[in-house]
Amino acid sequence: MTTTDTTTAASWVGGVPRAGSGNTHSVIDPATGTTVTTMTLATPADVDLAVATARAALREWASATPADRSAVLHRLAALMDRDAELFAVEEVSQTGKPIRLAREFDVPGSIDNTSFFAGAARNLEGKASAEYSGDHTSSIRREPIGVVGSITPWNYPLQMAVWKVMPALAAGCTVVIKPAEITPLTTLRLARLAVEAGLPLGVLNVVTGAGSDVGAALAGHPDVDIVTFTGSTAVGRAVMAAAATNGTRVQLELGGKAPFVVFDDADLDAAVEGAVAASLINGGQDCTAATRAIVARNLYEQFVSGVADVMATVSMGDPMDPDTDMGSLSSTRHRDKVAGMVERARAAGLRVVTGGVVPTGPGAYYPPTLIADVGEDAEIYRDEVFGPVLTVSTFDDDDDAIRRANDTPYGLAASAWTRDVYRAQRAGREIHAGCVWINDHIPIISEMPHGGVGASGFGKDMSTYSLDEYLTIKHVMSDITAEARKPWHRIIVADKNDTTRSPNTQTPNAQTPTTTEQGADNA
Structure with missing residues (x-):
């Protein structure tokens, strides 16, 4: 079962390559349809x-x-x-x-x-060790889960x-x-x-x-x-x-369905360039990719035409060519899924401004695609496409923009485009997502967390x-008194030699007051 040919070993267990014991499988280059390697799963x-x-x-x-x-x-x-x-x-x-x-x-x-x-690995933080109870030292250990x-x-x-x-x-x-x-x-x-x-x-x-x-x-x-x-x-x-x-x-x-909110005071050129880059990164096969552009009415048509113009300059071709902007999608099966969603949008009367046609020839290619005038109930607006497809719709005012941004079960990422610091702060507060970018969309850094809310999951990478x-x-709690009998033990086992009694403790010979006496005392 063990093999020394690491180009065909499906697994790596115990520090050595291993062929699996399952079916034969070929890893395919989706840009050409050729086999990269074959392995046993x-x-x-x-x-x-x-x-x-x-x-x-x-x-x-x-x-x-x-x-x-x-x-x-x-x-x-x-x-x-x-x-x-x-x-x-x-x-x-x-x-x-x-x-x-x-x-x-x-x-x-x-x-x-x-x-x-x-x-x-060398920076494990925790609450300071201290005597929080007064007679114990408490400390925190952070240990590997397994x-x-x-x-x-x-x-x-x-x-x-x-x-x-x-x-x-x-x-x-x-x-x-x-x-x-x-x-x-x-x-x-x-x-x-x-x-x-x-x-x-x-x-x-x-x-x-x-x-x-x-x-x-x-x-x-x-x-x-x-x-x-x-x-x-x-x-x-x-x-x-x-x-x-x-x-x-x-x-x-x-998954994600990231909103790209363009307010009426946004830098239009920046928003257009940002929308193209953020929707086409990795062929749109990115959970944080911009998928729903939600644009102020006064900028709407300029935004649509600007994005279409920039998308037209994107070069799609051989992934190994350094001048290629966009390669193929991951597989022809996935390409066909993306194409099917676009075709249904077209059949529903939505405006496919550019793209939306599977190119001829080999490979799982699909062009940059812009779909305008998209309603909130459209499949292409609500469901994750995971391809190079950007939809555009408009909003009436700031409240409507935030509502539309949040009108999704997903909550992985979002962006807001505005010159107004208060608008930006509101978007950062009120858009429900694990990350909200202001006047940008996509950059990530190792020092900051990545993860979502809602249907986008939980926890952080x-x-x-x-x-x-x-x-x-x-929590490790260590006694510092060295006393055999701790003060709190009397809660469980009374100290028979303790002559001190709480005011409510009854002695065996004490006479219980009558109801009338109790009432008189309370009076």
Whole structure:
């Protein structure tokens, strides 16, 4: 079952590559339709092995000093930087995204996140130790939760793996990660480099398989202490249901339908450029991508024509060409799903301003698409497209703009475009989302958290806030009196030698007052 050919090994368990025991599967380059590599997928039995391996490795890694864990992650970041171009090319080959995005966003962002958690490993904060009760010293311990089961998506394979793995490793946890079976290559490379960096064998394990069996087995595994998932809301709910059978803790980063609110005093040029970049990043296959432009009436037609003009300049083509702005989508199956939603919008009478037609030729390509005059009840407005599609609608006043922004079950990200500081502050307060950008949309930084509310999930990735997902809080309370009998013991067992009695304590010979006497006393 073990193989030394890491280009075809679907899994990485105990520090060595492993072929799975399931079906044969091909990783396809969606831009060309050609096969990148073929592998044998993992099965639930392989999940059992990986989880047992992670459990066996937990004690050593959990007991390592923060400095030791930090050193491993620093070395890993350096190795990732050394192999940055290999990561970028591999990421493009399995996703179809443009090489410029991989080189300038995906890979450097992943390296920075790894470096950040190398530092965070040595910064465990807690309430100050003190004698809060007066006769005990109380202190807080932050301890690794245990074995982490992570399930990551296909849109940002490397970044999502890093977001889940690095805070878990910094906290002292061991990990079993299941990447999407269509994009496992950079996750497997990350695991190999982690061993080279000195991570103990078995601390980081990869199992590549279908979500319906391997993902379900990992989410419902009784020996996993927390399940973390990034993906669609529907699948996230299934993951949570599987974890609930064992009462397993869950962290979810799910779908989004981000509003892009343009107030009547906005810098129109900035809003137009921002809307194009924010709606087309990664081919729109981004949960935080701008999907619903909600624009003030006085700017509406200028905004629509401006976005259409900029979209017309976007070059779509070979992902390996540095001049390509937008590559293919992740698969022809997903491309057809996006195209179907646009066709239904067109059939419903919505105005497709630009794009909206599947190009001829090979590859899972779909052009930048702008749809105007979209009502709040339209499918394309309400449901997640996850493609290069931006809808535009208008609003009447500030109250209406905020209402429309919040008229969605999702709450991952949003942006507001205005020169008015008070409007900006109101948008930041009142738009329900895990992140609200002001006069920008998309930038993320390792120091700040990422995560949503509502149908977009709960819990955080990135930043030191994400460490809380992988740590348990323990209160240690130590007596400082050295007394055998503590003052509070008398609550449970009376001190027979104690002549002191509370005013309400009755002696055996005391005569209980009559009701009349009680009434007289009260009077």
